[in-house]
Amino acid sequence: DVKVTQSSRYLVKRTGEKVFLECVQDMDHENMFWYRQDPGLGLRLIYFSYDVKMKEKGDIPEGYSVSREKKERFSLILESASTNQTSMYLCASRQHGTDTQYFGPGTRLTVL
């Protein structure tokens, strides 16, 4: 079974803090993704990485950056958290050459 884990289920941070969200997959997948999910807006792609050290912007990259130093780990960074970044953050991974993305349990981030 594919397993995608995220470092925290719930996180509360203050405006202006630097926030790190970590995602780890154990299936040796090349591709990894970060989404945010908001009521009425659905899932929106923030960034994805198609291989180690490779990244590409998704639909809403503003205010975020990412890091992929190792194949199994993909980090989402909020350089200076703002209240409009309060959301559910979902990580996914996919084997290169296949189509199905497998999701982690999500991190619910609240920025006060």
Next chain:
Amino acid sequence: EDQVTQSPEALRLQEGESSSLNCSYTVSGLRGLFWYRQDPGKGPEFLFTLYSAGEEKEKERLKATLTKKESFLHITAPKPEDSATYLCAVQATKSTQNSGGSNYKLTFGKGTLLTVNP
């Protein structure tokens, strides 16, 4: 721009009352259509991938079908444990941007919240 519209937004059924969820899509060229189930506070769980019109896939009480414009998720004799939000997503065959990486992109609908009462 790829678009996915799911209907209804919410559906309430009695246990055993069969029904269907709809996913209408507009995409430059369909590479695949995906169905996921999401329980409250959790990540989406993969259910099915459909690739071509006429294709059908089944899993327990769920059956997904695909036409050139829409997909249906049929739920036969649902049980309370089928209560969840069902998400539909599409992946296009062609990049809509200069970047080759955008072929990886899934476009999601907003989901249908299904409640099955005992």
